[in-house]
Amino acid sequence: MRLRLASLLAAAALALLPTTAQASVTYPDPQPITGQQIIHDPTLIRLKSGGYVAYSTGGIIGARTSKDRVHWDDAGNAFSTPPSWWYEYNATGDPWAPDLSYRAGRYWLYYAVSSWGTNHSAIGVATSPTGLPGTWTDHGKAFTSETTDTWNAIDPALIRADGRLWMSFGSYWTGIRMVELNPRTGKALEGATVHHLATRPDAPYAVEGPYIVRHGRYYYLFASYDQCCAGVNSTYKIRVGRSTAMTGPYTDSTGKPLLEGGGDLLLEGHGRYIGTGGESIFKDRGRDVLAYHYYDADDNGTPKLGLNTLSWTKNGWPRVF
Template sequence: MLRTRAVAALAVVVGVLLATLPPAATAADYPDPQTVTGDTAIHDPTMIRLKDGSYVAYSTHGRLEARVSKDRTHWERAAVDAFATPPAWWYAYNDTADPWAPEITYRAGTYWLYYSLSSWGSNHSAIGVATSASGRPGTWTDRGKVFASETGDAWNAIDPYVVEDGDQLWMAFGSYWSGIRMIRLDPRTGKAHTADTAVRHLATRPDLPYAVEAPAIVKHGAYWYLFNSYDACCSGLSATYKIKVGRATSLTGPYTDSGGTPMLRGGGDLLLAGHGRYIGPGGQSLMRDRGAHVLVHHYYDGEDDGAPKLGLNELRWGEDGWPSVV
C-alpha cells in the first residue's frame, strides 16, 4: 500500500513537472525554407549575388562544388567547381585534397573565397583563401594558407567567416575543441595579421565535446550578432544540428543571449531547429541581398533519406533587436 501511494505521489509530481516544461518543437514553431528547385543537394553552403545580378553558391567537397542561379530559386550545378585542380599544399591536411565549408566575400573590387582543410575528428587543420575578379566557378587563383591549427592547439582552424569592422578585417572560425575563435586579418593579403596574433574566444559550451561550430556574424543597429551551429552535423536523419544566436556591442565580444547568459558559458537563443522534413539545419552563412539578411544553410531532408539540401531563410529583426527567421 505504501509503495502504491508513493508511486501515485511520484506520478503526480512528474505530471506537474512535465506540465511546466515548454512543449516539444513542432513544424509550426519554425518556418520552412524558401522553395528552391534544381540541383539543391548541398552541404555547408556559402552564397553571393554577383555583379550581373545572378547568384553563385559554393559548398563542401569536390574542389568546392559550385551551383549557379539567375533568381535564387532555380539552381544548376556549374560545369566546373571553384578549382579545376587542387593546390598541392591541400594534401598535407587530407589525402584526397577535399576542402570543406567555404565562405565567399566581396571586398576592394575582388571576390575572396575562404575554405577549410582537415580530416574527420582532427584539428590538424588549415584555412586557405583564393581570389577572383568575377567570383565565378573555375576562375579562382589560390593564395595559400591563412591560418592553421595543430593537435596541441585548443582550437580547430575550419569553418571560416570573414567580416569587416571599419578598416579592420576579422575572421571567426572553429569547430568543437574550445568552440568559436577569432583572429585579425591583414586586409591587403586576406591572411592572418602579423602584428596582431591574438586568438580571441567568442563562444563555447560547458560540456564535452564542445559541439559548437560554423560561426557567422553580422551587424544590425548597435549590435554584432553571432550565429553558431550546435550539436551533431553530418548524420542525415540522425542529425541534431540547430542554430543559435547571441549579440555584443563589440565585434570581438563578449556575446550574450537575450537572457544575459554569455556565449562563452553555453548561452545562445535558439533561432532554427529541425521540424517536419527539415532535419538538423546548420552549417550556416549570411548573405546581404536586396536589403535583407539571408540565412544560407543546409538541412537533411526527411523525405529524401536524409540527403543534405539547400535552405534559405530571410531574417526579420524584432523591435527588441533580436532576429527571427521567416
C-alpha cells in the same frame, strides 16, 4: 535528429527559451527552390554581374549558380584541381565549409582543409575577379592550427568593421574563435590574438560554423550546435547571441554568455527538414538572407539548400520567416 511533433516543440521552446530569437515555435520551412538542391555548408552571394553563386563542401568546393535565387544549376567546382598544399591535411585534397565575400574589387573565397576528428587544420584563401567557378587564384594558407592548439582552424567566416578585417572560425576544440586579418593579403596578422567567442560547458564542446553580421549597434554571432553530418540522425541547430564589440563578450537574450553555453535558438529541425545548420548570411536587395543545409527526411537524409529571410524584432533580435 528525432522527429518531434510541433506541439512538443512549442512547449519546449516556451518553457526553456521564453525570449528566443526564433520566428515561431513551429519554425518556418525553407523557401521553395528548384533544380540542383543538394548542398552542404552553403555560402552565397549576389554577383555584381547579376545572378547568384553558391559554394559548398563537396567536390573541389562545389558550385551552384542561379539567375533568380529560386532555380539552381550545378556549376562544377571552384577549382579544377586541388592546390598541392591541401594534401598536407588529408590524402584526398578535400576542402570544407567555404566562405564567400566581396571587397577591394575582388571576390574572396576562404575554405578549410583538415581531416575528420583532428585540429591539424588550415584555412586557405583565394581570389577571383568574377566570383564564378574556374576563375579562382589560390593564395595559400591564411591561418592554421596544430594538435597543440586549443582551437580548430576550420569553418571560416569573414566580417569587416571600422576599417578592420576579422575572421571567425572553429569547430569543437573549445568552440568558436576569432582572429584579425591583414586586409591587403587576407591572411592572419602576424602574432594576432586569437579571441574566444563561444563554447559549450561540456565536452566535446559541440559548437561550430560561426557567422557574424552587424545590425544596428550590435554584432550577432550565429553558430551551429550539436551533431552534423549524420543524415536524419543529425541534431544540428542554429543559435545566436550578440555583442556591442566584435570580439565579445556575446550573450543571448537572457544575458547568458555564449562562453558559458548560452545562445538563443533561432532554427532547428522540424518535419522533413532535419539538422538545420552550416549557416551563412548574405545581403540581397537590402535584406538579410539565411542560407543553411538540412537533411531531407523524405529523400533518405540527402543534404539540401535551405533559404529563409531574416527580420529583426524591435528589441534587435533576428527571426526567421
